[in-house]
Amino acid sequence: MSSAEVATNSIDPPAKKRKIATGETTPANSVSKANSVMANNGSVVSNQDIDEGLYSRQLYVLGHDAMRRMATSDVLISGLGGLGVEIAKNVILSGVKSVTLHDESLCTFSDLSSQFYLTEDYIGKNRAEVSCQFLAELNNYVPTRAYTGPLTDDFVKGFSVVVLTNSSYDEKRRISEITHASNVKLIIACTRGIFAQVFCDFGKDFVVVDTNGENPVSAMIANISKDEEGVVACLDDARHGLESDDYVTFSEVQGMIELNNCEPIKIKVLGPYTFSIGKTSDFSEYARGGIVHQVKMPKTLHFASYVESLEDPKVMITNFAKFDQPKQLHIAFAALDSYMKDKGKLPRPWNNEDAETFKSYCEKSVNNFKDAPELDATLIGKFAKTCRGNLNPVNAFIGGLVAQEVMKACSGKFHPIEQYLYFDAIECLPEQDISEDDCVVKNSRYDGQTVVFGHQLQKKLGSLKYFVVGAGAIGCELLKNFAMLGVGADGGEVTVTDMDLIEKSNLNRQFLFRPHDVQKSKSVTASKAVRRMNPYMNIVPHENRVGPETEKVYDDNFFEKLNGVANALDNVDARIYMDRRCVYYRKPLLESGTLGTKGNTQVVVPFITESYSSSQDPPEKSIPICTLRNFPNAIEHTLQWARDAFEGIFKQSAENAAQYLSDPNFIERTLRLPGVQPVEVLESLKLALVDERPRTMEDCVSWARNYWQEQYCNQIRQLLFNFPAEQVTSSGQPFWSGPKRCPVPLTFDVNEPLHLDYILAGANLKAEVYGIPQIRDRETIANMVKNVDVPEFTPKSGVKIAVNDAQLMPNGSGGGPIDQDKIGQLQNELPTQEELAELCVTPLEFEKDDDNNLHMDFIVAASNLRAANYNIPPADRHKSKLIAGKIIPAIATTTSVVAGLICLELIKLAQGINDINLFRNGFVNLSLPLFCFSEPIAAPKLKYYDKEWTLWDRFEVKGEMTLQEFIDYFKNEHGLEITMLSQGVCMLYAFFMPPVKLQDRINLPMSEVVRKVSKRKIESHVRALVFELCCNDRDGNDVEVPYVRYTLP
Structure with a gap:
C-alpha cells in the first residue's frame, strides 16, 4: 500500500441500510437530489432510514432531521493521538456519513498514555492505520478509512468537516485557508499536558437551526389584552418559561382569532405569567382559551478565518474564576507554535532553562495580539514545563467537546463555540515543582503522564484500589480512562459491578461493546475490553446490584481496603445508597451523570466536602390523578394514562391472579390489607379469573373491543352527561375552560388504522397473559372484531366524578368502611385453585425497546385515542417511547466529557490533596455550550x-x-x-x-x-x-x- 492509499474498513453495514463504502471519500453534495432535500448550511436531509434501535437515546438529543443531515456529512480527522482517537470514537458513534482518519506519524511510547487503541505491539506503526481497524468496529453504518498521505487542496475540499489535532502552525494556516474559502467547516484542537485549545470556523454564514436543544415550551392562556402593546396572561398553574426576544405563535384562541397560526411574533417578558406581543388593538376581542407555542428561530453566525481570529480572538469563557486566563493561554499556544517551528520539539518537562526560553517566545508574541494582557509568569512557566504531557482525562474532555462541535457543524443543531475555547486543569499539579529526575522518560506506556506528574504519582495510581459501580455509558468511559491512567495496574485493583446485560441501544454510546456482545454481561465484557487496552490493569468484574441485599459481598472487609468509589449509575436511589456507604466507610466518591448534552461531576472528599446526598434536586412534579382520569390537556397526560392502563391490565391484575393460583395463603394476606384494598384486589381477581377470562383469541378480541368502547366512548359520554359542554361554574365561568378541554366520544371504525392498532395490540397482549396463541394478522383481527357484540350504553344519573384530587380523598385506599358482605360475596364467586389448576397467568413487564412485543404499540394507540377524545395533538412512536418509557436522552460526547473531568479529580485524590479550593465540581451543557466549575461545598459543621x-x-x-x-x-x-x-x-x-x-x-x-x-x-x-x-x-x-x-x- 502506498503512503497515500486509503484503507477501508471491511465491515459492511446491514444490507437494508448500507451506505457507500468505497475507498474514495465522497463529498456530501454528490448525494442524488432525487432522494434528498436541501437543508441549512448546504447540507442535505436524506430520506434514508435511521436505525432507531441503535441510535434511540441519541435521537432524543438530536432529533431525526439533525441525524439525517449528519448522515450526509463526510468528516476528516487529522492526527490520531489520544485527542484524535477520542474525537474519532465519538464522531463515528454519532452516525455521520463517513470518517477518514489521517496521520503521517508513527506510534511512540508517549502515545500509549491516552491512545487507547495503541499498545506496545504497535510502536513504530502508523497511528491512523492501526486505529482504523478498531474504530471501524464501532459503527457498521459509518465507513471508516485511514489515509496516510498529504492533505492536498482537492482532498480537503471533499469533506464537510475537517478536524486538525495537534497540528503545526503552517499546517493549520494552510488548511484553514482552503476550508474557509470552500465553506468546509474547520475545527482545530490541541491538548498539551493539562492545557487545551479549541478553535472553530464554520464559515461566513453558518445557520444554527436550534441554539439550545430544549423542547419548545407551550402554555395555556388566561387572557389577551386588546391594546397598542397587547399583553398575554397565562394560567397561573405554571410559569410560561419564555424569555424576552423569543418567538411565539398561537392556537385555539377564541375571539382574537387573528392570532391563531400567525407568523412567529417576537415577545417581551413582563413576568413569570405575562408577556407582550406588540399591537393587538386592531384584532377582535379576546373571548377565552388558547395556547401559546414557542417557535425555534434559526440564527446565522459569521465566523472569522483562523488567521484573522488569531490576532483578535473571540474567546468563550469556560471558567469565570479564571476570567483572564484564556488570553494568557492564547499567547502561550501561539508562542508554542513558534517555539516548535524554530526548535523542532517541545520544551523539556520541568526544565527551567527551556521554560525561560519559552517565556521569551511568549513575550515576543504579546505584541501580535490586540488587548494582550500582562504575562502571568507562573502560568506560562507551568505551561512550558508540562506541555509535553499527553493526558487521557484532558483528551477525553476535549475529545467529547470537539466531537459535539463536529456534530453541530454537520447538522446546524446547537450553538457552536465562537470561536476559541481554552481549558486548563492547573489545580491537578503538585504544589512543589517536580524534579527532572522524577519525570524522566523511560519508554513506558505512562511516559505521557509521568512527564507532567512524575513517577511517584504513577506508582500511587497503580496501587489504587477502586470500586466502579456501573459499566454502562459512563462506566465504559471511566474504565477506559482508568486503564490509560494505570489505575490498579501496579499492585492495585479495580472492581466493577453491573447486573445488566448489553442491549442494542447501548452500542451507540457504550463504546467497549460490539454487536456480537449483545446479551452478554456488561461488567465482564467491559473488563475484557480494557484489559486489551492496558494488559497490566488488574480488574475484577462482578454482576451484582449494589444495595442492602449484597452487603454480604460488599462488606467491611471489601470497603475498608478501597481507596475510593466511582459511581457510574443511572438512578438516584442507587447513587444515594453508594453515597451513604462512602460516608460510613469514609471513602472518596467520584460522582457524575448526564442528561442529553448536559453533564455534571461531583467529587466527595472525606472530612472536607459535603456528600452527594447533602443536596438533592426537587422531586419531579406529578400529574394530578383527576387530570389523568378526566381532564388531560397534554400528550404527557394521555401517555401516562396509557402506561397506567398497561400496568393495571397486563401486570398488576395478572400478578394478583398468578399469586392467587400459586399461593394458598394469598386470600388470607389480602384480607389483612388496610382500608378498601381487599375489595379492590378481590374485584380484580374476579375480573381476571371469571368475568374477563379469555379462552380463545376471539375472546381476547372481544375483550379489547369492549374495553375500547368503555374507555373512548362510554366513559366520555358519562363525563359529558355529568358536565355538559355548555355547563358553567358557580362563578359563571364555563366549566370546560382553562386546562379543562371538552372531550368528544369516539365511534369505533375498524377501517381506522389507530382503532385497529389498539385492538390488535390489546388482544394479543391479553392472549400472552393467558398463554393463548397469538394472531397478529391485521385482516384476521379485523374480521374477528366485526363479530363482537357491543352492549348499548346509557349514561346514568348519580354517578360521582371527582373534579379535583381533594374530592378523591374519601375514596382512597385508607378510608371508608369495610364492606364485609361484599368481601364474602366476592370470595364465594372466585373459582377454587383446584378448579383453575390448568390455568397459567403470566404478568407482563413493560419493555419499551422490543419493537416486536406490542407493548409500545398498545401505549401509542391507547394514548393517541385518548388524545383524539380531547383534541390533543397525537405523538408518534418515537416521542411516545421517550415519555412513556421515561427514557433518559443520552449521547456519547457528554459521557466522554464528564468521565474526563471526574478523572482529573481522581488525580488530585491520588496525590493526597486536601485543600477544598483545588477540587472542582463541574456542570456542562455542550449544546450552548456552557461550562461551570466551582469548588465543592464544605461539609456543614454542627455543634454540641x-x-x-x-x-x-x-x-x-x-x-x-x-x-x-x-x-x-x-x-x-x-x-x-x-x-x-x-x-x-x-x-x-x-x-x-x-x-x-x-x-x-x-x-x-x-x-x-x-x-x-x-x-x-x-x-x-x-x-x-x-x-x-x-x-x-x-x-x-x-x-x-x-x-x-x-x-x-
Whole structure:
C-alpha cells in the first residue's frame, strides 16, 4: 500500500441500510437530489432510514432531521493521538456519513498514555492505520478509512468537516485557508499536558437551526389584552418559561382569532405569567382559551478565518474564576507554535532553562495580539514545563467537546463555540515543582503522564484500589480512562459491578461493546475490553446490584481496603445508597451523570466536602390523578394514562391472579390489607379469573373491543352527561375552560388504522397473559372484531366524578368502611385453585425497546385515542417511547466529557490533596455550550457543647454493653441524655416507652435488643451496628449529634 492509499474498513453495514463504502471519500453534495432535500448550511436531509434501535437515546438529543443531515456529512480527522482517537470514537458513534482518519506519524511510547487503541505491539506503526481497524468496529453504518498521505487542496475540499489535532502552525494556516474559502467547516484542537485549545470556523454564514436543544415550551392562556402593546396572561398553574426576544405563535384562541397560526411574533417578558406581543388593538376581542407555542428561530453566525481570529480572538469563557486566563493561554499556544517551528520539539518537562526560553517566545508574541494582557509568569512557566504531557482525562474532555462541535457543524443543531475555547486543569499539579529526575522518560506506556506528574504519582495510581459501580455509558468511559491512567495496574485493583446485560441501544454510546456482545454481561465484557487496552490493569468484574441485599459481598472487609468509589449509575436511589456507604466507610466518591448534552461531576472528599446526598434536586412534579382520569390537556397526560392502563391490565391484575393460583395463603394476606384494598384486589381477581377470562383469541378480541368502547366512548359520554359542554361554574365561568378541554366520544371504525392498532395490540397482549396463541394478522383481527357484540350504553344519573384530587380523598385506599358482605360475596364467586389448576397467568413487564412485543404499540394507540377524545395533538412512536418509557436522552460526547473531568479529580485524590479550593465540581451543557466549575461545598459543621462535627464524624463505641450501660455511657462520657435510640427503622428506646416494655429490654445486651425488636438475626458479616440518637444536653435542650458506630465483640 502506498503512503497515500486509503484503507477501508471491511465491515459492511446491514444490507437494508448500507451506505457507500468505497475507498474514495465522497463529498456530501454528490448525494442524488432525487432522494434528498436541501437543508441549512448546504447540507442535505436524506430520506434514508435511521436505525432507531441503535441510535434511540441519541435521537432524543438530536432529533431525526439533525441525524439525517449528519448522515450526509463526510468528516476528516487529522492526527490520531489520544485527542484524535477520542474525537474519532465519538464522531463515528454519532452516525455521520463517513470518517477518514489521517496521520503521517508513527506510534511512540508517549502515545500509549491516552491512545487507547495503541499498545506496545504497535510502536513504530502508523497511528491512523492501526486505529482504523478498531474504530471501524464501532459503527457498521459509518465507513471508516485511514489515509496516510498529504492533505492536498482537492482532498480537503471533499469533506464537510475537517478536524486538525495537534497540528503545526503552517499546517493549520494552510488548511484553514482552503476550508474557509470552500465553506468546509474547520475545527482545530490541541491538548498539551493539562492545557487545551479549541478553535472553530464554520464559515461566513453558518445557520444554527436550534441554539439550545430544549423542547419548545407551550402554555395555556388566561387572557389577551386588546391594546397598542397587547399583553398575554397565562394560567397561573405554571410559569410560561419564555424569555424576552423569543418567538411565539398561537392556537385555539377564541375571539382574537387573528392570532391563531400567525407568523412567529417576537415577545417581551413582563413576568413569570405575562408577556407582550406588540399591537393587538386592531384584532377582535379576546373571548377565552388558547395556547401559546414557542417557535425555534434559526440564527446565522459569521465566523472569522483562523488567521484573522488569531490576532483578535473571540474567546468563550469556560471558567469565570479564571476570567483572564484564556488570553494568557492564547499567547502561550501561539508562542508554542513558534517555539516548535524554530526548535523542532517541545520544551523539556520541568526544565527551567527551556521554560525561560519559552517565556521569551511568549513575550515576543504579546505584541501580535490586540488587548494582550500582562504575562502571568507562573502560568506560562507551568505551561512550558508540562506541555509535553499527553493526558487521557484532558483528551477525553476535549475529545467529547470537539466531537459535539463536529456534530453541530454537520447538522446546524446547537450553538457552536465562537470561536476559541481554552481549558486548563492547573489545580491537578503538585504544589512543589517536580524534579527532572522524577519525570524522566523511560519508554513506558505512562511516559505521557509521568512527564507532567512524575513517577511517584504513577506508582500511587497503580496501587489504587477502586470500586466502579456501573459499566454502562459512563462506566465504559471511566474504565477506559482508568486503564490509560494505570489505575490498579501496579499492585492495585479495580472492581466493577453491573447486573445488566448489553442491549442494542447501548452500542451507540457504550463504546467497549460490539454487536456480537449483545446479551452478554456488561461488567465482564467491559473488563475484557480494557484489559486489551492496558494488559497490566488488574480488574475484577462482578454482576451484582449494589444495595442492602449484597452487603454480604460488599462488606467491611471489601470497603475498608478501597481507596475510593466511582459511581457510574443511572438512578438516584442507587447513587444515594453508594453515597451513604462512602460516608460510613469514609471513602472518596467520584460522582457524575448526564442528561442529553448536559453533564455534571461531583467529587466527595472525606472530612472536607459535603456528600452527594447533602443536596438533592426537587422531586419531579406529578400529574394530578383527576387530570389523568378526566381532564388531560397534554400528550404527557394521555401517555401516562396509557402506561397506567398497561400496568393495571397486563401486570398488576395478572400478578394478583398468578399469586392467587400459586399461593394458598394469598386470600388470607389480602384480607389483612388496610382500608378498601381487599375489595379492590378481590374485584380484580374476579375480573381476571371469571368475568374477563379469555379462552380463545376471539375472546381476547372481544375483550379489547369492549374495553375500547368503555374507555373512548362510554366513559366520555358519562363525563359529558355529568358536565355538559355548555355547563358553567358557580362563578359563571364555563366549566370546560382553562386546562379543562371538552372531550368528544369516539365511534369505533375498524377501517381506522389507530382503532385497529389498539385492538390488535390489546388482544394479543391479553392472549400472552393467558398463554393463548397469538394472531397478529391485521385482516384476521379485523374480521374477528366485526363479530363482537357491543352492549348499548346509557349514561346514568348519580354517578360521582371527582373534579379535583381533594374530592378523591374519601375514596382512597385508607378510608371508608369495610364492606364485609361484599368481601364474602366476592370470595364465594372466585373459582377454587383446584378448579383453575390448568390455568397459567403470566404478568407482563413493560419493555419499551422490543419493537416486536406490542407493548409500545398498545401505549401509542391507547394514548393517541385518548388524545383524539380531547383534541390533543397525537405523538408518534418515537416521542411516545421517550415519555412513556421515561427514557433518559443520552449521547456519547457528554459521557466522554464528564468521565474526563471526574478523572482529573481522581488525580488530585491520588496525590493526597486536601485543600477544598483545588477540587472542582463541574456542570456542562455542550449544546450552548456552557461550562461551570466551582469548588465543592464544605461539609456543614454542627455543634454540641464546644464540639464541632460534620456528617463524616461519629461516636465509636465498642460493645458489648447493655442498653442501660449504653445510656449511662453517653450521660457520663459525653453529657448527653438519650431520649430516643433507633437502629434502621426500629425504635430501641424512647423516654415515653411503657415501663413494662422498657423493663423487658433495658438489661439486655445491645445486639440482643436489636435482634428482639427487629425480629431478625444479625448477619455473620456484620461487624458493627449503626445507631441514631436523639439527645438532650445538660440543660435539657435538644441537640443534634453524630450517629453511633457500635462495634460488635
